[in-house]
Amino acid sequence: MAHAATPAAPLPHTATVPLARAADAFVMQGDALYLDCAAQGPRLRSAHAAGLAAFEAVARPWQHVSPTPPEQRETLRRLLSHLFDGDADGVALVPSAAFGLATAANSLPLHAGDTVLVLEGQFPSNLLCWQQRCADTGATLRGVSREPGQDWTGAVLAAMAEEPNLRIAALPQVRWDDGALLELDRISAALQERGAALVLDLSQSLGIVAPDVERWRPDFIVSVGYKWLLGARGLACLWASPRWREGGRPIEQHWIAHDGGPEWRFAVEAAAPFADGARRFDAGGLDDPVRLAVAIAGLEQVLAWGPAKIAAALGERTAALHTALDAAGLSAWASPGHAPHLMALTPPTAVIAAADAALRESNITCTCRHGRLRIAPHLHVASGDMARVADVLSRFV
Ligand SMILES: Cc1ncc(COP(=O)(O)O)c(C=O)c1O
CATH class of the missing domain: 3.40.640.10 (Type I PLP-dependent aspartate aminotransferase-like (Major domain))
Known part of the structure; x- marks a missing residue:
């Protein structure tokens, strides 16, 4: 069916968190270091609240809910x-x-x-x-x-x-x-x-x-x-x-x-x-x-921060991990040529299971699969936190 292109309307005005305070935008996590965003993104407070409000609203299906x-x-x-x-x-x-x-x-x-x-x-x-x-x-x-x-x-x-x-x-x-x-x-x-x-x-x-x-x-x-x-x-x-x-x-x-x-x-x-x-x-x-x-x-917040700025900020996180790995003598474990937000570490086969267990014991979450530890932070993680990964892994040098 022929149609005229619908230009995107201006973004709705919503309560988003500025990039400088991005960590506050997420449901907090104590000392958990969640680095598994390639599996499941972290939960924004705004998205959590929006989901709960919608869940409440649909409990009464006889009421008109706006937006539909x-x-x-x-x-x-x-x-x-x-x-x-x-x-x-x-x-x-x-x-x-x-x-x-x-x-x-x-x-x-x-x-x-x-x-x-x-x-x-x-x-x-x-x-x-x-x-x-x-x-x-x-x-x-x-x-x-x-x-x-x-x-x-x-x-x-x-x-x-x-x-x-x-x-x-x-x-x-x-x-x-x-x-x-x-x-x-x-x-x-x-x-x-x-x-x-x-x-x-x-x-x-x-x-x-x-x-x-x-x-x-x-x-x-x-x-x-x-x-x-x-x-x-x-x-x-x-x-x-x-x-x-x-x-x-x-x-x-x-x-x-x-x-x-x-x-x-x-x-x-x-x-x-x-x-x-x-x-x-x-x-x-x-x-x-x-x-x-x-x-x-979720998208309102992603667009408010802007993908390019998120990428730059996450690039600082993964760069911080490279620096910490270098200092620990583990730079050879890191994957080359990776995207700013997603990288992998390849420990020797003999130690990977123990390294994965040690990360979990230290409350650090990432995916261990096919001989690699996949590391994927979002903005709930500070660059300074990334050294915790190298600290744990340095036991396996
Ligand atoms: C590259 C890629 N594509 C797709 C998916 C998920 O796909 P689906 O929605 O079909 O489960 C994943 C999940 O990890 C993924 O990494």
Whole structure:
């Protein structure tokens, strides 16, 4: 259905906390040092209060609650659009990254003999849907791995050069396991030259590292809301390029993504037209005032601080950890070339279980998986706190 782009309205005026006092914005934690924001973002006080207020309000369903869930959905869509191209029509609300990525996989043309590129070890939400789509179509799925000394960007570019029938690259900007950054300026330019599609899972970067949709010209972007967007579980976003806002195929046909007209009627003979823009991809089951309220409050704070400023501040936190690791003689454990907010430490195999246990005993939370300790602070953590990690790990030198 043709529609005019809806420009994003000015951000609503809300009680957000200034960057200089960012730590006060979060539910406090005593001496717990929570460094697992790549798993689950810390809870903002504002989001917590908004969620509780919505929970109270829905206890009395006979009362009219303002804003209504449809109004909340549009507010959230507008806020999310500020992270992309400012056009609220480009954003759909979905329950998970996997749902959004399956939508992308369902919409993009793919045929026998085509190739889809992913990274080895990429998060499974951006893998399983491509395995299924390739099995359904006879296309080939290629997992890119790195040669020694090669970075991920070099590995992707080299793999692309070897694939004559490359059709789709489905990639992250920041790897979920060690924070390695991909240079999407270079990768997207090479994909455009080849006429191949780009699908991005930015669950580990949106809200910190801004996507350049004008330059990268991705087809679809997804992100969960509960990590770096400081929002709620069960509420993710799907950005679609203008082409797919008009022609993409949703994986479910929920009534919310269709226009039932002023009388909200759905005829048997012909499906009701899609709702405007990427709303055609809106999933059902998301009209939960609590989740929506938490997501809105989280995004209002993220946008008030600004992703670039959050990134700079988190870069100071991870830099402080590097300094402390250097002083402890542990610099070789740290992952190189990582994003400002996410890094990994690779202790020798013989000590990693003990190192992980020692961190937990010291009330430091991070993820230990695949031989790495993943470290991901947000602004509830002060740079000075990061030395605690090196202090504990220095016992294992
Ligand atoms: C890169 C990435 N994508 C997606 C997800 C979560 O995806 P889903 O919403 O499908 O569970 C995670 C969670 O850790 C992730 O790290």
